[in-house]
Amino acid sequence: MALFIEKPLAFVWRDFINETSYKFSFLLQFFGIFISTLIFFFLSKLLGDTGASYLKPYGGNYFSFVLIGIAFYSYLGISIHSISKSIREGQMFGTLEALLVTQTGIPTIIISSSLYSFIWASFRVAVYLLLGSLVFGVNMGNANLVGALLILILTILSFGSLGIISASFIMIFKRGDPVSRFFTGISTLLGGLYYPVSVLPEWLQNLSYLLPITYSLEGMRLALLKGYSLSMLMPNIAPLVIFSVIMLPISIMAFGYAIKRAKIEGTLTHY
Amino acid sequence: MLYAVETLNLTKRFPVQKRYRDLLLRPFYSKEITALKDINIKARKGEIFGLLGPNGAGKTTLIKILCTLILPTSGKAFVNGLDVTKDEKKIKKIIGYVVSDERSFYWRLTGRQNLFFFAKLNNISNREASITIERLLEFMELTHDADRMFKDYSTGMRQKLAIARGLLTDPEIIFMDEPTRSLDPITAQNLRKLIKEKIVGEARKTVFISTHNLHEAEELCDRIAIIHRGEVKITGTVEEIKRKLDPNRRYVIELKNPQNGLLQSIYNLTSPGKVKVIPDGPFPCNIQIEIETTDSNGSISQVVKEIVGMGGDICSLYEKELSLEELFLGVIDTENRMAGR
Numbered sequence: 001m002a003l004f005i006e007k008p009l010a011f012v013w014r015d016f017i018n019e020t021s022y023k024f025s026f027l028l029q030f031f032g033i034f035i036s037t038l039i040f041f042f043l044s045k046l047l048g049d050t051g052a053s054y055l056k057p058y059g060g061n062y063f064s065f066v067l068i069g070i071a072f073y074s075y076l077g078i079s080i081h082s083i084s085k086s087i088r089e090g091q092m093f094g095t096l097e098a099l100l101v102t103q104t105g106i107p108t109i110i111i112s113s114s115l116y117s118f119i120w121a122s123f124r125v126a127v128y129l130l131l132g133s134l135v136f137g138v139n140m141g142n143a144n145l146v147g148a149l150l151i152l153i154l155t156i157l158s159f160g161s162l163g164i165i166s167a168s169f170i171m172i173f174k175r176g177d178p179v180s181r182f183f184t185g186i187s188t189l190l191g192g193l194y195y196p197v198s199v200l201p202e203w204l205q206n207l208s209y210l211l212p213i214t215y216s217l218e219g220m221r222l223a224l225l226k227g228y229s230l231s232m233l234m235p236n237i238a239p240l241v242i243f244s245v246i247m248l249p250i251s252i253m254a255f256g257y258a259i260k261r262a263k264i265e266g267t268l269t270h271y
Numbered sequence: 272m273l274y275a276v277e278t279l280n281l282t283k284r285f286p287v288q289k290r291y292r293d294l295l296l297r298p299f300y301s302k303e304i305t306a307l308k309d310i311n312i313k314a315r316k317g318e319i320f321g322l323l324g325p326n327g328a329g330k331t332t333l334i335k336i337l338c339t340l341i342l343p344t345s346g347k348a349f350v351n352g353l354d355v356t357k358d359e360k361k362i363k364k365i366i367g368y369v370v371s372d373e374r375s376f377y378w379r380l381t382g383r384q385n386l387f388f389f390a391k392l393n394n395i396s397n398r399e400a401s402i403t404i405e406r407l408l409e410f411m412e413l414t415h416d417a418d419r420m421f422k423d424y425s426t427g428m429r430q431k432l433a434i435a436r437g438l439l440t441d442p443e444i445i446f447m448d449e450p451t452r453s454l455d456p457i458t459a460q461n462l463r464k465l466i467k468e469k470i471v472g473e474a475r476k477t478v479f480i481s482t483h484n485l486h487e488a489e490e491l492c493d494r495i496a497i498i499h500r501g502e503v504k505i506t507g508t509v510e511e512i513k514r515k516l517d518p519n520r521r522y523v524i525e526l527k528n529p530q531n532g533l534l535q536s537i538y539n540l541t542s543p544g545k546v547k548v549i550p551d552g553p554f555p556c557n558i559q560i561e562i563e564t565t566d567s568n569g570s571i572s573q574v575v576k577e578i579v580g581m582g583g584d585i586c587s588l589y590e591k592e593l594s595l596e597e598l599f600l601g602v603i604d605t606e607n608r609m610a611g612r
Contacts, residue, residue: 006391006397007391007392010387010388010391010392013388014380014384014388017380017384018377018379018380021379021420093374094372094374094375095374095375095376095377097340097370097372097375098368098370098375098376098389098436099392100340101338101339101340101363101366101370102363102392102393103363103364103392103393103394103440104393260342263341263342264341264342264344265285265286266283266285266306266332266341268340268341269340
């Protein structure tokens with residue numbers, strides 16, 4: 001098998017063995033998915049038709065709205081946090097140095113280290129959606145899966161670039177990168193995770209359109225719940241493309257600089 | 272001549288982390304600490320080259336520069352003729368780095384799984400990895416424990432696995448940073464034997480090893496460099512270093528019941544201050560005389576002749592060698608005196 005796929009697979013295999021070796025924690029995660037789904041199901045029953053006017057563009061049902069929000073929000077968290085987390089863990093556990101003297105480039109090491117998290121998140125999303133449609137009656141019969149997949153890829157790319165910038169901060173400052181904290185907080189508040197952006201005052205709505213998460217979640221809901229075609233999804237796809245095109249090269253440059261500085265300061269493996 | 276490792280005036284300075292006060296009052300002021308200063312060493316292919324020095328001497332920094340983990344501030348460093356600042360990828364193909372830190376493994380993976388993971392990262396195919404790992408586990412006498420989780424390994428087994436990892440790519444040069452640190456004396460001895468007999472003797476590798484264990488350096492290394500406060504003080508074989516640092520020779524003569532006046536005559540025969548009399552010598556001799564001479568056997572022959580001529584009863588005569596430890600302490604003491612410490 002080609003080396004470019006073998007190496008990432010080796011990381012996934014390593015993380016799978018590691019995670020499943022903690023059997024209780026591994027099983028508990030499934031329980032967590034079920035519980036959080038149930039919480040939002042009852043919450044939506046409580047709300048009833050209260051916010052129906054706000055939810056109309058997405059089908060009018062709060063449970064469907066929030067289920068897709070929490071399912072796909074995990075991708076945002078992983079894209080932003082997992083790269084810096086893998087660096088931080090490598091520094092703290094002491095494995096980073098051993099990885100850095102292998103014949104694998106630093107970008108491959110860093111990106112591959114977060115792959116398992118994405119696979120696990122995808123599995124969780126699938127479980128969320130299956131629970132939603134089979135147990136709680138969410139209707140996704142008209143879903144545009146190609147559109148949803150495209151939005152997902154663009155979401156990972158745009159937030160992944162923020163994650164790489166966040167990792168650059170960790171590489172130099174070891175702790176407390178401002179990027180992930182700022183974007184995670186502001187995206188949760190303004191990105192339309194638990195409530196539609198239309199609920200916000202106008203000035204906050206304008207601010208929310210500067211965040212890629214707003215386009216990601218809206219695009220994902222419209223593709224899965226309303227079955228919007230690719231052309232109809234363009235207002236959501238285009239900003240994500242622009243964000244990715246601008247941020248990816250910047251993030252790669254920032255990461256290159258961070259590695260060089262850490263090598264000069266001898267702090268590549270410090271924490 | 273192409274050396275396995277060559278450094279030319281290699282210097283490394285690290286920035287000192289600023290305190291809050293400095294950040295406020297002197298934000299643009301930067302202070303540096305010199306970890307390595309003008310290091311010039313040459314390690315030949317096929318030898319065990321030892322880097323000997325106390326903690327904080329700069330040994331790990333030097334090894335990390337050679338393994339491309341740290342960039343030098345100035346000077347040059349070459350591994351097999353490859354520049355550490357320009358040929359990182361090529362260097363990684365020909366070196367093995369034995370990281371002594373046991374945290375550098377995945378504790379919930381087995382020994383075999385750990386080796387397989389690192390084999391993949393070193394571009395080794397699945398089939399080749401299986402064969403190499405099996406061979407290395409046997410080589411390191413770890414076959415029976417290969418499928419136990421790393422967390423259940425003893426310190427010695429962890430160290431052996433670290434060496435096995437360093438050998439995965441069949442590298443030409445192996446860097447070992449204090450490989451026997453935290454091992455008990457018997458395990459450390461076995462590991463030294465393994466390095467000398469198997470890794471260098473059988474596998475013909477070049478080993479660049481750092482240690483603060485003088486006995487280890489003396490037993491293991493073909494040549495050593497003594498490093499202190501970031502500077503190489505002396506390089507050579509143990510014998511060469513002993514001769515350079517202490518050109519005089521010392522002999523011990525054990526005497527049985529020396530007659531009155533004999534000791535005074537011995538004093539008169541040699542240079543003042545070069546004779547040390549140790550009473551209560553080992554049975555049946557009751558006096559030991561340590562004589563330091565500046566020339567070769569000629570002068571000690573003369574002394575022996577005189578003692579016998581005066582009726583002295585010599586039990587034994589042997590040359591006393593300074594241990595590397597005594598020499599090392601001498602280097603450090605001289606350095607400290609010069610620094611006014």
